[in-house]
Structure formats: structure tokens, C-alpha cells
Amino acid sequence: MHNLKMIEFEDVERVVERAVGPKARLLAHRVEPFTKSRQFGIMGEHYELAVEVNVGDEEEEEEGQGDGSGRPVRSLKFFLKTPPESAALRDTLVDDWVSHEEVHFFAQIHPLLVQECRERGIERWSPACYLARPEALVLEDLRSQGYAVRRNRIFGGDELKAVLASLARFHASSLLLQRRLGRPLNELFPAAFREKTFTELGKGGRSNRLGFETMRCLAERLGLTDGARMLPRILARLCELVEPRAGLRRALGAAEAMVRLQGPLWLWLLLPAVSLGGGGGGGGGGGGGVQRVGSSIKIGKSERSSSTLTGRGSSSIKIGEAAKFLNSTRVLRPALSTSMTSTSIPLAYASPQPESASSEYGNSNVTKMLKVGLAVPYKSFGYREYTRAVSRVVTALQKSTKRPNLGLFQHYDIFVKVAMQELTPSPMNILNSLCKEFLSLNVSAILYLMNYEQYGRSTASAQYFLQLAGYLGIPVIAWNADNSGLERSSLHLQLAPSIEHQTAAMLSILERYKWHQFSVVTSQIAGHDDFVQAVRERVSETQERFKFTLLNAVLWTKTKDLMELINSESRVMLLYSTREEANSILRDAHELKITGENYVWVVTQSVVENLQPRHHFPVGMIGVHFDTSSSSLVNEIATAIKVYAYGVEDFVNDPSNYGISLNTQLSCDDLEGESRWSTGEHFFKYLKNVSVEAEYGKPHVQFTQDGLLKSAELKIMNLRPGASMQLVWEEIGTWKSWEKDGLDIKDIVWPGNMHTPPQGVPEKFHVKITFLEEPPYINLAPPDPVSGKCLMERGVHCRVAKESDLQEADLQTAQRNGSSYQCCSGFCIDLLQKFSEEMGFTYELVRVEDGKWGTLENGKWNGLIADLVNRKTDMVMTSLKINSEREAVVDFTVPFMETGTAIVVAKRTGIISPTAFLEPFDTASWMLVGFVAIHSATFMIFLFEWLSPSGFGINDSSGYSNRKPAGRSLRHRFSLCRVYWLVWAVLFQAAVHVDSPRGFTARFMTNVWAMFAVVFLAIYTANLAAFMITREEFFDFSGVDDHRLARPTSHKPMIKFGTVPWTHTDSTLGKYFREMYAYMKNYNKNSVAEGIEAVINGDLDAFIYDGTVLDYLVSQDEDCRLLTVGSWYAMTGYGLAFPRNSRFLKMFNQRLLDYRDNGDLERLRRYWMTGTCRPDKEVQKSSDPLALEQFLSAFLMLMVGILIAAILLLLEHIYFKYIRQHLAKDSRASKCCALLSVREMLNPEMDVKT
Structure with a gap:
């Protein structure tokens, strides 16, 4: 699961x-x-x-x-x-905005489609x-x-061709929609035709209806009688399941072309007519989609056969010169100018015509041909310049001595196909370029070099070209001036500086002038999300050496979007937009007064563009720039060809590639051919790993794993008055990514024509801060009486007297007086100073006059909260707890420390119990020894001795009865009482006279008992030492809700405990524990210090207060007599408090979040919360000598023994006086008396003298 x-x-x-x-x-x-x-x-x-x-x-x-x-x-x-x-797949979806656009479809467009079907009586077609x-x-x-599950395939050749076919039909349907609406789509809703903006700006009803109408027209263009009948297939493709493979991005792109109404596809709706060869046919069933088997694309004259459109056997698309709409006699004939001019450049010693690619590489006698495509901007008379550049670099490669092992031209010739492309080519021209100019020649790579910088339609055309090349598996070596707006492709190498290089250069400028905090402003230009992400990543990388803080990330669409910057601390803005959008943004910024001498705007290449500033650009702007002129583009042709040549060289020299052809064998006309070049990804790895020598002093041209250039050089531009006092962009330095300190800047004209850089932070402001002391957050100590300075570490002056008492007093004199000013230090003071240093403000610390934290008293707030409610202070900074009642009247920041209600108790030294000598064994053990073991041993010894042939038997009739021991009277028998005396003497190892048994068995049993006695005494002695050691006792409460506290009168004796009144703890207990609250009023203390002292002295058994404060005070106790017990109650946090709608709240909130992320709060906590004492609840053992009271039980046992002996002495006197004479009359006592032998024990005269 x-x-x-x-x-x-x-x-x-x-x-x-x-x-x-x-x-x-x-x-x-x-x-x-x-x-x-x-x-x-x-x-x-x-x-x-x-x-x-x-x-x-x-x-x-x-x-x-x-x-x-x-x-x-x-x-x-x-x-x-x-x-x-x-993570890789998820990042792909995020980059492509797939999830966002899909959600927009189901949440906004899908309900309109369902409603349309319901109104037209069409059965439900979608889930x-x-x-x-x-x-x-x-x-x-x-x-x-x-819905079925497809296995083991994503999109093959047939699917890819079907996608292109559907795309062409989609373009044609847009013309039908324009004709129906009577106005161009870009006039009806221009925002929907910008890249990646349909889901951002086009969320209104008009845009949704526009998307629906376009899909309906597409269905009509496919020859369907009802517009909604083709939608189930689109939704089926949207929900289709496929196996994950490396071509996921290609599948996403194909699915995007099939079903997505957003993104670059909208750009093509306005382009020249695309004919599908006729309108009819297909019907409702067959026209729902393109037949997957045998589909192809054909570019040429228009044909009228409808069977080529929707027929099931062979489906192809023919794009020609005219487009005739369905059910219409109107024919659109667009003016098609030459947008793609191509030429072939044979190099080295090859024939001008491309040779067949069927020759094997193993035949060294045959010169083989390598084909490469070159797409460059359209330029009048540019053919000669481009071909001359290609010829120069190939000649240089042949004569190069820097890489002598470049043996490529010994066996191979390079055939270059040059195709010049206009600024905004139509889809037909792009397909024409791919199919006719490049795929027909089986090119192994495409060099795509464009210096267009419109960041709109031109970016979309480049994106479309690169995506199609990626679908086909052809590596692309690109140099795009607008590459920041392009999506990353898996088979794409970028020679131009990337958006990451631009952000790094911009942040280097900020680092040079110590500007720690800044904001980012972007428009909806393509790649704006990538720019913000690149800034965040760069900030994260530089945190160890320089701490940046990104305060705001503003996406500008209208003037009010910049309102966020008015109340921000940011004075440095990084701007990424087009030049025209930047003009509007800076115009709005000027109206909102966020330009001028205190504000610095640092802009990207897209704003600088061709070094032509716009009207609203303020003086002092700083920009990063790289040359995008035609001459620079021509120079990059050499780099691109070198990358390709070195990649081919490495590919051919690898023995594992023997026999692998670098000819693609792709065709738009071949129905049975490949739809993707299988060797493309493998060949791309060699291209990505090349290292091409650069100009002197620069590192080699190398690429990252993402296909981006590793090292780049950017120019730093400054907008300043020129010779005619017109603002011009002037180069003031360079930034080199490969150098540690790669930024080199000359003099800059700063905003407002100033010659000194702005501070980059707001001007200093003053804050009045109210506090109430509580260690370790705020500690108070008197200042030096002579100098008036705070001698304690990191101490600052804070006023403790009332403002009315100091109206006429001299400040310096008052600061020497401890009753007026004190020195504050602690956790909050360190945090406050850190705020002050980084945010640039001054402050005044004032103690609250009534000395209360802030609770409701007779319906009104008192203490700190009252000062905030009445706006007597700007901020409260101390250990102020956040609760719902306070949050209702003031604003809190995020908590800087978590806390709760805890209990502190004192540890008392316990007195050893009088019965401690009995505690080594429990009652059952003592009963077992006293009543079982002793009696059992006694009777067994006596029985064995009595029955033994050699013992002191009393059976006169036995054969052994006449054997009398020498020197011993028959009257001296081994009696039961003598056995008891023996057993007790052995057990306690007493040095007294005992009678030993004569029988062997009885003696053995006596030894067994002696062994038992040794073990028993050893165990007893070992355990007795543990029970005689000093023990510490304390009240181990489970928490505030412990029954001894919650119901104090139910416990005898009653426990004394209290808290500090008018605090959060006091109000919480009064709200939820009324009986406890009423009971503890008699024991409350005015401060935490008084409560702790009362616990130590024994006046209180427990004290209830904030957990962190109690933990600190416990750790500071030198004698470690205190201990916090139980779990914390009512968990909350400490926060900074502000009056409602304070302008300071957001800036302090942001700082606290930064300090929490970078560990500053944790470092402060460890510094201030660590003490010398770390008590715990474990029983503490002491090695001190035992005092008299600790060994009292042993003396008690001795006293009890003396009393028992005195009683026995009394009984003995009674015996001799009253009983002995009766026993002495009959020396031959009965056998029962002989068993006991009492008279022998107590009558010395009857003993046999030896």
C-alpha cells in the first residue's frame, strides 16, 4: 500500500x-x-x-x-x-509546467467542455x-x-508523425476560428499568446472560452460533424499509461503537442495558412484522431485527396501554398517570402554532393562524408560571410598543431548544409528546414546559432526547432542570444552564457559593494521561473562566504505588483524582463518612488539587449551583457564546428563504436524509416565531453552535465550620460566565471548621478523597545558607578525608571544611577544587536512601568500587552509567550524559542529507615530463612545425630546403647536445644561454645548449614551496603495535571506550590485548573528568583513557571539542588510582539526565519542556556563517610538485642529460683525432657567434669 x-x-x-x-x-x-x-x-x-x-x-x-x-x-x-x-521525473514535469497546466485544464476548461456537451445533447465523453x-x-x-494500459512503449515513429500531423491540423483550425470570430486571436486575447502565460494570465472566462472554441474548430477542421466527438481521444491520450524510459521528456513533448493548449503552440496560431489538402471525410468515427500506422509528413504542392488525411491505411500531411477551409469557398493565399535560404558547403577534399552513407568505416581507402546542418539568422549577403567562416575554421583544424592527434580529415570530409532562418519562421518553414534541408541529408548534428533577442516569438521558434530536433534524436550545438528563455533539452549544448552565468555576475556585483539584501523583479518573459531559481541556487552556494537575503520575488503584470517593494527593506533590485517590459516596469517604479539615488537596479542581458536604452531607464543602472552582434555570431561558428569535430574525433577513436554510422537515416517521406536516431544520445555524450581550446588567457570550452557552458565572460555595463547628455550603455568592466575574484569594475555613475554607491539598505530608523527582565533572556546588572558604562559582556543600557522621573535629568548622570538605568544582557539582547547590525536601526530599551507581562485584568490589558495596544512602544522583546488571547490584540512574529509550563522541585537528603538492616531481603525471604531454613536444618541435624550409631542416641534397647563415650555422662545427651544453639551460632558465625554432633551424617549436615550461612551472610552484607547509602528524595510530579497538584487538598500533608501572578502561566492555570489556582494564591511569589529561593529553603515544595527559564535556573544552581520534573504543559513559543499592522513585523519575521535556517538561533540558545549543573532524576549515590543517622538501624538492632537479653536474664533468674529445684529432684527425667535437655543446659552441676 x-x-x-x-x-x-x-x-x-x-x-x-x-x-x-x-x-x-x-x-x-x-x-x-x-x-x-x-x-x-x-x-x-x-x-x-x-x-x-x-x-x-x-x-x-x-x-x-x-x-x-x-x-x-x-x-x-x-x-x-x-x-x-x-526526483528526475518530477523535475522534468516542473520544468515543463505539465502539472500546472493539467490542473488548469481540468479546473477551468474541462467544465466548459462538459457544459457544451450537455447543452448539445452529447453523451458524457470524459471521466x-x-x-x-x-x-x-x-x-x-x-x-x-x-481506458487501457499500454505497455513497453512511449512514442514511436508513427506516434511522432501523428503528433506533427495533429499539430499542423491544429494550426489550420486556428485560421478557421479567426475567420469565424472576424478578428485575429492576438487582438482578442494577446496575453494568451505569450510563452507560458496561458495558464498564468489566461485564467479568465474569455481565455477558457477561447481554448474551447479552438478545440471545437479543430474538430470541425478534422471533418467531424460535432465538435466534441474528437475530445475523448485527446483525453484518452492525456490519461494514457506508459512505461518509464529515458525518452520521457520526448514523450512529454509529444503529449504537449497533442493535447496542451498553452505555451509556445499558441504562437503559431497567427502564422500563414497551412493546408491539409481538403476538408471532408473522416466522419465521426475515423476522424477522431490520426491513424497511427503509416503516417508521414510531405512538404510540397497542395493535394485535394481527403483520404490522405483521415484514411486508416496510410495517413500523410501535405503542406502547400494554399489552405481551403471546410465548408467554405474562400482560399487564403498568404504572401510567403523566402524565410529559409539554404546552401551546401563541401569542405576539405569532398565532392560538393553528399555521398551515400552506406559505406563502412572500416574501409580506410574510401573518404567518408559527415553531414552537419548549420542554421543561422537570415541576412542579406550573409551567405558569403557564413561560408567564409566555415571554411576558415575547417582549414585551421586541418593545420592545427594544438591537437596533433586530430586525424578526422584523413578519412572523413565534412559536408555543411547552411540554412538561413528569419526572425519568426512559421511552422511550415521550420518543418521545411528539418525535413528538406537537414533530414534529407542525414545530418549527424545541427549547429543552431541565432542572435535574435525579442524573447517572444523568436524564442518560441527556437524552442520549437530544438524540441523537434530533440524528438528526432539529433544533437544540437546552439548559440542563442535569448537562451535564458529556452527550456533545457537533453540533446542540446549551449555555447552562449547561460542565465546561471548572468545571475552569478549580478550577485558578484552585490558582493563587491556589500549589499546583503535584495529583491528580484521579473515579467512573464520566457524563463522567468528559471531566473528566480538560479538566483536562489547561487545565494545558497555563496552563503558560507557572503550571506545574501532574498527579500522579495515580484512577478510584474501591472503597477500594483510593485507595491510589495514600497514597504520592503530592499534597495537593490535584480530585473529580468524584455527591454520593452523593463521600460514599463521602471516607469511604474518611478511613479512609486522606488528609483532614485537610494535604489540600484541591476538588469540582465534581455534588458540591455542591443545597447539601446529606453525612455524610462534611470541613470545609474547596472547590467550584464554579452556581445550578440553578427560578428560575434560568426566567431561562434568556429567554436561550434570545433566542438563537433572534436566530438566526432573522440567518437571515431573509441573502439567500441567500430561500425556505427553517424548518418541518421531519418526521413519525413519514408513510411518505414526510423522516427528517432538511436545513435544520437550516444554521440551526444562525446560532444558534451569535448574540451576545445579558446583564446589566449581563457579556459577551454567545456560543458556541464546539463549541456551548459562551464566558463563564460560577461561585460558589466553602466547606464550613464553620454557626450550629448543622452543616456548610453557604457562598458565599465568584465566578469570572468573561472576566476575566484572575477569581477573587474572601473568607475561607475550611480543612481542620481552620484559618485558613491548607495548603502543598499534603508536609512536608519529608530525603534522603542519595551522589555521585562527574566534570565537568561534579559539579565539586569548595575552600570559602573564612575563611568556609567556596562562592564558586563555584551551589555547595553536600558531604562528602568519611569519616563516622568527622567524628564529633567541629565542623560549621562542618569546612566550612572542604577535606579534609573541598568545594563541589560542575555539571549534577547544578543538577538536584538544582531537585528540592529543587519537591518540598520537604532533602539531604546525601556522596562515596562507596571512590571507585568500582560494579562486581562478587569477586562483591560496590563503590562507589556497594554503598551502595545495603546501604541506606547514599537516592539516588545523579551521572553513573552504567544497565546490566542494576546494574538487577538497584537501581532507576533514566528517563535524564536519553544517553551511550556514546567515544575521545579528541590532534592532533599533522605534519612535511612530504622529497618534498613532488614531491607536487603524482602519479607518472604526473611520468613523463609527464619521459619523454614533454620528449623529444617535444626531438626535434620538432630534427627541424623539421634539415629546415628555413633551419635548420642537415647534408645537404651539398641545394640549400641552400651557404648558410652569416654569422659561423658549419659545424662549429657545431644539435645534439640543444643542443636538450635549450634545452628544459630553457625548462622551468625558467633564465637561461643557449642556441642558438636558425633555422627558423621549430622556433622555433614552441619557443614552444609555452615555453607548456607556463608552464602547468606555474603549476600546480606553486599546488599546491606547499598541500602545504607544516602538517598536523595524529591517530588516526582508527572506534570501540572498531577493529582497532587490539580487536587491539592486530597493529599496529606498538602503540598505547597505557587507561581508568579499576572503571567501567562498564572492565567493558564486559572483558566484550566481552578482548584489549583485558588489554592496556590497563598504561595505565589512576586518573581521567579523568589520562587526558586523558596523551593531551595523548603518554604515551597514546588514552583510552576516557564520551562526554559526554570531549566536555565536549575543549570545555574551551584549545588545542583534543583530539578525540573514532569512533562511540559501548554506548549507554546516566545515571539517578538508588535502593535497591530506594524510596518516592522514583516522584516523581523524574515530575519527570524533566516536565523532559524542558518543556525544562528540555535547557537545563541546553546550559549545562553548551558549551565554548570545538569541534574537528572536518577538516584544519586554518595561515597561520603556514613554519619550516625545513616547507621542508626544497626545501633537500634543492638539496643533491641540488649533489651531481649535483659528479659532473658529475668527469665533465667525466675528459672533458677522457682523451676530448677523441681527438675533437680528427678535426675532421671522422662525421655521428653531428655529431648529438650533444658535442665542440663541450665544446671551446671549435672554436667560431667573432665
């Missing part, structure tokens, strides 16, 4: 409500793969969302389908699509959509709609 985090529970409830109704209640849901093989979709991963819901259908309840709650249960399944788990978000798209179960 997949992780459910991909879709939240609330989203599932929303899906159920839309699918079943508002009365449905979600019971459970699960997410599983849509297919067992876990196949990927074109634009994400597909899963099955299964849910169980309660519905109010009484009929189902009667049938027994309920869950016992009175409501029936239904099981539903939905189709769930999410972004891929693979219902219940949730459309970038993270998750939920449709109805596609299995029930007959």
Missing part, C-alpha cells in the same frame, strides 16, 4: 462529497497502484483510491448493506494521479474530475470507462 500522505483526509472527504453527495460520510480509504507493474503515466504516477462511505440510501439499508449505524456502506474507487516519486491540484488529480475509475 502506498503512503497516504500523497492525499490528505480532507481532500478525500471533498472527493466523496462531490461524487456521492453532501450526506456521505467517509469511513476509510486506501491508496494502491493502479496496475500491478506500477507503470508510470506520461505525466505522473497512477494509483487507485478506494474508499468506504456511509450514505443515506434507505433502499440499500433494507437490503442489509449497512454497517449497523443505520446508514448503508458503499465502496467506491477513483483514479488518482500524483507527481512521480523519482468526471473530483479534485484537481498539482499534488493530486482524482478522476472517476478509469477501468469502468474502458
Whole structure:
């Protein structure tokens, strides 16, 4: 089962409500793969969302389908699509805006299509959509709609040709729509025809209706009688499942061309007519899509056969000179000027005509031909210049000594096909260039060099050309002046400086002048998201040596978008837009007064463009620029050919490539040919890894893994008055990416014609800050009475007296007086100074007059909150807790420290219990020893001795009874009492006279008992030492809700505890623990220090307050007598507080977030929160000598023993006086008396003397 985090529970409830109704209640849901093989979709991963819901259908309840709650249960399944788990695939989708555009389609356009079908009486043709978000798209179960799972293919040749065919039809349909509407589409909705803006700007009803009408016209152009009948196939392709492969980006591009209405495709709707050869045919069934087998593209004269359009056997597209619309006699004849001029340049010793590519590389006697395409800008008389540049570089390569192993020209010739391209070629011209000029020659690479900088239609044409080349698998070595607006391609090498190079150069300027904070302003120019991302990545890379802060990222569409910069701290702006858009942006900025001598605008190549400033460009602007002139482009032809030649050289010299041809064998006319060059990706690896020598002093031309240039040089431009006082762009330095300090700048004319750079930060402002002391956040100490300075570390002056008391006092004199000014230090002071240094403001620290934190008192706020509500202060900075009541009247920043309500107690030294000598064993063990072991051993020894032949037997009739031991009277028998005396003496190892048994068995048993006694005493002694050690006792509360605190009167004796009144802790306890709150009023203290002292002295058993403060005070206790116990209650955080709608809130919030991310807050916490004492709740053991009270139990045992002995002495006297004489009368006592032998024990005269 997949992780459910991909879709939240609330989203599932929303899906159920839309699918079943508002009365449905979600019971459970699960997410599983849509297919067992876990196949990927074109634009994400597909899963099955299964849910169980309660519905109010009484009929189902009667049938027994309920869950016992009175409501029936239904099981539903939905189709769930999410972004891929693979980071690479996910990044691809983000780069292509696929998810965003798909969501826009299902959320905005799809409902219009469904409504149109409903109004026209057309049956439902698409799956219902219940949730459309970038993270998750939920449709109805596609299995029930007959959607199939395709395996092991993405898009082959047939699919690619079908995509091109559909694209051409889409272009033709746009003309039909224009004719129907009577006005060009770009006039009706121009914003929708910019790159990547249909989903950004075109979210209104007009743009959605425009998209729908275009699709409907497309259906009509395909010959369908009803516009909506072709849509199921488009939606089927959109939801189609495919296997993941390396060609995912190609599949995305093909799917984009097939179904997406956004992006560059809109640019082609206005271009010259594209004929599809006739309007009819197809019908509703066959015209729903292009036949996949046998489709092709043909460029030439127009043909009228409709069978070539929608026939199932062979489908082809013929693009010609005229376009005739369906059901219309009108023929559009556009004025087609020559937009593509091509020529072939044979080089080296080759014949001007390209040779066949069928020869094997292994035959060294045959000179083989390598074909390469060269696309360059259209230029009058440019043919000779381009061909001369190509000839020069090839000649130089043949004579080069820098790379003597370049043996390419010994066996190969290069055939270059030059195609000059206009600024905005139509799709027909681009296809003509690819099919006729390049694919027909089987080129192995295309050199695409363009210096157009319109960042609109020209960028779209370049993107279209590169995408089509990428679909075909042909590597492209490009040099585009507007490359920042191009999407990255997997088979694309870029020789021009990238947007990453421009951002690096711009941030180097900021670093040179110590401008730490800045904002980014972009228009909706192509690549604006890439620019912002490149800035963020560069900022992250330079954080260790220079800390940048990106304050704002503004996307400009209208004037009010710049309002965000008015209240910002930013004084440095990085601008990325077109030159025309920059003129509008800077005009709006001038009206909003965010230009001038205090504001610096640093712009990209797209703004500088051809070094022609616009009217609203302010003086002092700084720009990064690289030469895009025709001469620079011609020079780059040499670099491009060198990259290609070195790549071919490395490819051919690799033995693993023996026999692999570099001829593509692609054709637009061959129905059976390849649709993608399989060797292209392999050959591209060699091109990407080349190292081409550059000019003297510059590093070699090398590429990154993304195909970007590793090293680049940019010019730094400054907009300043020229000779005629007109503003001109003047070069003031260079930036070299390969040097550590690569920025070299001369004198700059700064904004406002100033000769000194602006500060880059707002002018200093003053802030009044109110505080209340509480260690370690704010500590108070008196200043030096002589100098009045704060001698403590990082201390600053803070006023503690009332403002009215100091109205006529001298400041310097007052600062020496400890009753007026104190020195503040601590966590908050260090944080405040860091704010002041980086934000550039001054401050005044003032203690709150009533000394209260801020709670509601008789319906009014007091303390710190009252000062904020009454706007007596600009900011409160101390350990002020954030709660809902305070947030209702003031604004808080994000928390800078988490805290909660904790309890502190004191550890007391415990007195050893009088029965401590008994604690080594529990009661059961003592009972087992005293009543079982002793008696068992006694009786066993006595029994063995009595029955032993050699023992002191009393059986006179036995054969052994006459054997009397020498020197011993018969009356001296081994009695039971003597055995008890023996057992006790052995157990306690007493040095007393005992009678030992004579029998061997009894003696053995005595030794066993002695062994038991040794083990018993060893265990007892070892455990006794542990129980005689000093122990520390404390109240181990579980938390504030502990029953001993929550119900204090229920515990005897009652525990004394309190807190500080008029604090957050006090108000929280009063709100949720009324009994506790009422009880502890008698024990509350005025400050935390008083409460801690009361706990130490024993006046309080516990003190309740903020957890972080108590932890700090516990760690500062030198004797480690304090301890925080239990879990924290009412977790919250400390924050900076401001009056409502304060202009300072946002800037302090941003700084706190930065400090949290870079670890500054954590470093301050460790510095101030660490103490010398780290107590814990474990029992502390001491190695100090035992005091008298610690060994009192042993003396108690001795005293008890003396008392028992005194009692026995009394009993002995009683015996001798009253009992002994009766026993002495009969020396022959009965056998029972003999067993006990009491008289023998207590009558010495009866003992036998030896």
C-alpha cells in the first residue's frame, strides 16, 4: 500500500462529497497502484483510491448493506494521479509546467467542455474530475470507462508523425476560428499568446472560452460533424499509461503537442495558412484522431485527396501554398517570402554532393562524408560571410598543431548544409528546414546559432526547432542570444552564457559593494521561473562566504505588483524582463518612488539587449551583457564546428563504436524509416565531453552535465550620460566565471548621478523597545558607578525608571544611577544587536512601568500587552509567550524559542529507615530463612545425630546403647536445644561454645548449614551496603495535571506550590485548573528568583513557571539542588510582539526565519542556556563517610538485642529460683525432657567434669 500522505483526509472527504453527495460520510480509504507493474503515466504516477462511505440510501439499508449505524456502506474507487516519486521525473514535469497546466485544464476548461456537451445533447465523453491540484488529480475509475494500459512503449515513429500531423491540423483550425470570430486571436486575447502565460494570465472566462472554441474548430477542421466527438481521444491520450524510459521528456513533448493548449503552440496560431489538402471525410468515427500506422509528413504542392488525411491505411500531411477551409469557398493565399535560404558547403577534399552513407568505416581507402546542418539568422549577403567562416575554421583544424592527434580529415570530409532562418519562421518553414534541408541529408548534428533577442516569438521558434530536433534524436550545438528563455533539452549544448552565468555576475556585483539584501523583479518573459531559481541556487552556494537575503520575488503584470517593494527593506533590485517590459516596469517604479539615488537596479542581458536604452531607464543602472552582434555570431561558428569535430574525433577513436554510422537515416517521406536516431544520445555524450581550446588567457570550452557552458565572460555595463547628455550603455568592466575574484569594475555613475554607491539598505530608523527582565533572556546588572558604562559582556543600557522621573535629568548622570538605568544582557539582547547590525536601526530599551507581562485584568490589558495596544512602544522583546488571547490584540512574529509550563522541585537528603538492616531481603525471604531454613536444618541435624550409631542416641534397647563415650555422662545427651544453639551460632558465625554432633551424617549436615550461612551472610552484607547509602528524595510530579497538584487538598500533608501572578502561566492555570489556582494564591511569589529561593529553603515544595527559564535556573544552581520534573504543559513559543499592522513585523519575521535556517538561533540558545549543573532524576549515590543517622538501624538492632537479653536474664533468674529445684529432684527425667535437655543446659552441676 502506498503512503497516504500523497492525499490528505480532507481532500478525500471533498472527493466523496462531490461524487456521492453532501450526506456521505467517509469511513476509510486506501491508496494502491493502479496496475500491478506500477507503470508510470506520461505525466505522473497512477494509483487507485478506494474508499468506504456511509450514505443515506434507505433502499440499500433494507437490503442489509449497512454497517449497523443505520446508514448503508458503499465502496467506491477513483483514479488518482500524483507527481512521480523519482526526483528526475518530477523535475522534468516542473520544468515543463505539465502539472500546472493539467490542473488548469481540468479546473477551468474541462467544465466548459462538459457544459457544451450537455447543452448539445452529447453523451458524457470524459471521466468526471473530483479534485484537481498539482499534488493530486482524482478522476472517476478509469477501468469502468474502458481506458487501457499500454505497455513497453512511449512514442514511436508513427506516434511522432501523428503528433506533427495533429499539430499542423491544429494550426489550420486556428485560421478557421479567426475567420469565424472576424478578428485575429492576438487582438482578442494577446496575453494568451505569450510563452507560458496561458495558464498564468489566461485564467479568465474569455481565455477558457477561447481554448474551447479552438478545440471545437479543430474538430470541425478534422471533418467531424460535432465538435466534441474528437475530445475523448485527446483525453484518452492525456490519461494514457506508459512505461518509464529515458525518452520521457520526448514523450512529454509529444503529449504537449497533442493535447496542451498553452505555451509556445499558441504562437503559431497567427502564422500563414497551412493546408491539409481538403476538408471532408473522416466522419465521426475515423476522424477522431490520426491513424497511427503509416503516417508521414510531405512538404510540397497542395493535394485535394481527403483520404490522405483521415484514411486508416496510410495517413500523410501535405503542406502547400494554399489552405481551403471546410465548408467554405474562400482560399487564403498568404504572401510567403523566402524565410529559409539554404546552401551546401563541401569542405576539405569532398565532392560538393553528399555521398551515400552506406559505406563502412572500416574501409580506410574510401573518404567518408559527415553531414552537419548549420542554421543561422537570415541576412542579406550573409551567405558569403557564413561560408567564409566555415571554411576558415575547417582549414585551421586541418593545420592545427594544438591537437596533433586530430586525424578526422584523413578519412572523413565534412559536408555543411547552411540554412538561413528569419526572425519568426512559421511552422511550415521550420518543418521545411528539418525535413528538406537537414533530414534529407542525414545530418549527424545541427549547429543552431541565432542572435535574435525579442524573447517572444523568436524564442518560441527556437524552442520549437530544438524540441523537434530533440524528438528526432539529433544533437544540437546552439548559440542563442535569448537562451535564458529556452527550456533545457537533453540533446542540446549551449555555447552562449547561460542565465546561471548572468545571475552569478549580478550577485558578484552585490558582493563587491556589500549589499546583503535584495529583491528580484521579473515579467512573464520566457524563463522567468528559471531566473528566480538560479538566483536562489547561487545565494545558497555563496552563503558560507557572503550571506545574501532574498527579500522579495515580484512577478510584474501591472503597477500594483510593485507595491510589495514600497514597504520592503530592499534597495537593490535584480530585473529580468524584455527591454520593452523593463521600460514599463521602471516607469511604474518611478511613479512609486522606488528609483532614485537610494535604489540600484541591476538588469540582465534581455534588458540591455542591443545597447539601446529606453525612455524610462534611470541613470545609474547596472547590467550584464554579452556581445550578440553578427560578428560575434560568426566567431561562434568556429567554436561550434570545433566542438563537433572534436566530438566526432573522440567518437571515431573509441573502439567500441567500430561500425556505427553517424548518418541518421531519418526521413519525413519514408513510411518505414526510423522516427528517432538511436545513435544520437550516444554521440551526444562525446560532444558534451569535448574540451576545445579558446583564446589566449581563457579556459577551454567545456560543458556541464546539463549541456551548459562551464566558463563564460560577461561585460558589466553602466547606464550613464553620454557626450550629448543622452543616456548610453557604457562598458565599465568584465566578469570572468573561472576566476575566484572575477569581477573587474572601473568607475561607475550611480543612481542620481552620484559618485558613491548607495548603502543598499534603508536609512536608519529608530525603534522603542519595551522589555521585562527574566534570565537568561534579559539579565539586569548595575552600570559602573564612575563611568556609567556596562562592564558586563555584551551589555547595553536600558531604562528602568519611569519616563516622568527622567524628564529633567541629565542623560549621562542618569546612566550612572542604577535606579534609573541598568545594563541589560542575555539571549534577547544578543538577538536584538544582531537585528540592529543587519537591518540598520537604532533602539531604546525601556522596562515596562507596571512590571507585568500582560494579562486581562478587569477586562483591560496590563503590562507589556497594554503598551502595545495603546501604541506606547514599537516592539516588545523579551521572553513573552504567544497565546490566542494576546494574538487577538497584537501581532507576533514566528517563535524564536519553544517553551511550556514546567515544575521545579528541590532534592532533599533522605534519612535511612530504622529497618534498613532488614531491607536487603524482602519479607518472604526473611520468613523463609527464619521459619523454614533454620528449623529444617535444626531438626535434620538432630534427627541424623539421634539415629546415628555413633551419635548420642537415647534408645537404651539398641545394640549400641552400651557404648558410652569416654569422659561423658549419659545424662549429657545431644539435645534439640543444643542443636538450635549450634545452628544459630553457625548462622551468625558467633564465637561461643557449642556441642558438636558425633555422627558423621549430622556433622555433614552441619557443614552444609555452615555453607548456607556463608552464602547468606555474603549476600546480606553486599546488599546491606547499598541500602545504607544516602538517598536523595524529591517530588516526582508527572506534570501540572498531577493529582497532587490539580487536587491539592486530597493529599496529606498538602503540598505547597505557587507561581508568579499576572503571567501567562498564572492565567493558564486559572483558566484550566481552578482548584489549583485558588489554592496556590497563598504561595505565589512576586518573581521567579523568589520562587526558586523558596523551593531551595523548603518554604515551597514546588514552583510552576516557564520551562526554559526554570531549566536555565536549575543549570545555574551551584549545588545542583534543583530539578525540573514532569512533562511540559501548554506548549507554546516566545515571539517578538508588535502593535497591530506594524510596518516592522514583516522584516523581523524574515530575519527570524533566516536565523532559524542558518543556525544562528540555535547557537545563541546553546550559549545562553548551558549551565554548570545538569541534574537528572536518577538516584544519586554518595561515597561520603556514613554519619550516625545513616547507621542508626544497626545501633537500634543492638539496643533491641540488649533489651531481649535483659528479659532473658529475668527469665533465667525466675528459672533458677522457682523451676530448677523441681527438675533437680528427678535426675532421671522422662525421655521428653531428655529431648529438650533444658535442665542440663541450665544446671551446671549435672554436667560431667573432665
